[in-house]
Amino acid sequence: MGKITGFMEYSREGYPERAIEERLHDYKEIYKEFPVDRLQKQAARCMDCGVPFCNQGCPLGNLIPEWNDLIYKNRWRESIDRLHATNNFPEFTGLLCPAPCEGACVLGINEKPVTIKYIEFNIIDHAFKEGWIVPEPPKTLTGKKVAVIGSGPAGLACAQQLARVGHEVVVFERDDRIGGLLRYGIPDFKMVKERIDKRMEQMSAEGVVFKTNAAVGKNVSFDQLQKDFDAIALCQGATQARDLQVPGRELKGVYLAMEYLTQQNKTIAGDKIENQLSAKNKKVVILGGGDTGADCLGTAIRQGASAIHQLELLSRPPEERNVNNPWPQWPFIFRTSPAHHEAEEKYRHDIRDYSILTKKLSGENGVLKKLHAVKLEWVKSPEGALQPKEIPGSEFEIEADLVLLAMGFVGPEKKGLLEQAQIKLDARGNIQIDENYMTSVPKVFAAGDSHRGASLIVWAIAEGRKCARGIDQFLMGETELD
Secondary structure, three states: OOOOOHHHHOOOOOOOEOOHHHHOOOOOOOEOOOOHHHHHHHHHOOOOOOOOHHHHHOOOOOOHHHHHHHHHOOOHHHHHHHHHOOOOOHHHHHHHOOOHHHHOOHHHHOOOOOOHHHHHHHHHHHHHHHOOOOOOOOOOOOOOEEEEEOOOHHHHHHHHHHHHOOOEEEEEOOOOOOOOHHHHOOOOOOOOOHHHHHHHHHHHHOOOEEEOOOOEOOOEOHHHHHHHOOEEEEOOOOOOEOOOOOOOOOOEOEEEHHHHHHHHHHHHOOOOOOOOOOOOOOEEEEEOOOHHHHHHHHHHHHHOOOEEEEEOOOOOOOOOOOOOOOOOOOOOOOOOOHHHHHHHHHHOOOOEEOOEEEEEEEEEOOEEEEEEEEEEEEEEOOOOOEEEEEOOOOOEEEEOOEEEEOOOEOOOOOOOHHHHHOOOEOOOOOEOOOOOOEOOOOOEEEOOHHHHOOOOHHHHHHHHHHHHHHHHHHHHOOOOOO
């Protein structure tokens, strides 16, 4: 433990951000460099608890107290080794993970938790700058071939782990670039795509082969993959979006969030999108209050939306933990993202509204003009479950030129790959697996959102690693992978 009294001497400090008036004119990452001396003070707040609940709260089991101590002692080279021991891509989690580790931090019981996420990101960022991130090719090859379907965080983690123990790995991605939702679902102001490219370079040098525009179940035969490969990993994600089933859904001006976000990311990458969806000078309504909704918000602001409303079906979360949500559980509390701070400064009010049910959409000549909604109250059923109840007389309408549906995902897409492979699904419509991550089809495995349902990036990486371990055990009869 670097500084025994650190948690009593130093207060939590958030990650420094570029000024809002500056960052709204570009799509660069919003964060500024964290000075080393201030970062070390944040690391000093770690109490090196006898039972590191942060480690238990992290799906990857990150060795958080260890690398916090190393940063406080200015031992950066050792810290990246401890970080990479459990996490293939800390630059992804350090920017995009909601940090369940911080929700489980012991200091968080009566103080603000340690800034674990930002320390993690600075370790990997420093390591890249110092040239410490280099390929780690296997010493020997096994002669076994593995196909990984999907190049999101689960697929990339699975592929890298398998390549490093000597298997020949080919990643199949249906889009034109590698990265899955990391590439096309996450705006550049949250993570620039050069970070994915750097990892691709490393993984290519380690032997991983990437194939884009390769949609297994469409232009790539699943049956042929079964013949050509010794094992297959399904890491295609849970990309089936939850749609809005109301009158007027067919109107021009109503789109799924991923369609909207993908086009903007492709534009930033240099592609020309004909008739690109844009919020410029439009009245925008975003349905959904999660991360995807916030991504749409930040994008719409930068595109120049004239007005924005963000509507959430559920009630507004509390400011503090409820008694039925005790530490070290993930705290279900009210949060404000950087995009919401941007909206407050630009539009001079909080653009969010809670407990709202959309009833219908209306327009003229097939073009969206208004959203019609009603306010809800959430009441307990006789069984104790919360149920929505419309408030009489609370109906209202909002003028809208663009409605973006960011209401989450309902599981992996069923048509194509899963139908062809005849993979057994669980009761929730996700891929069913056994304790070794194998599906109902021999030598076919699954990991990440495709079997968990839409979840966190840190879970995707953790599952990719576990899936790789199951595949290695299956192919070799033993494994040294974690």
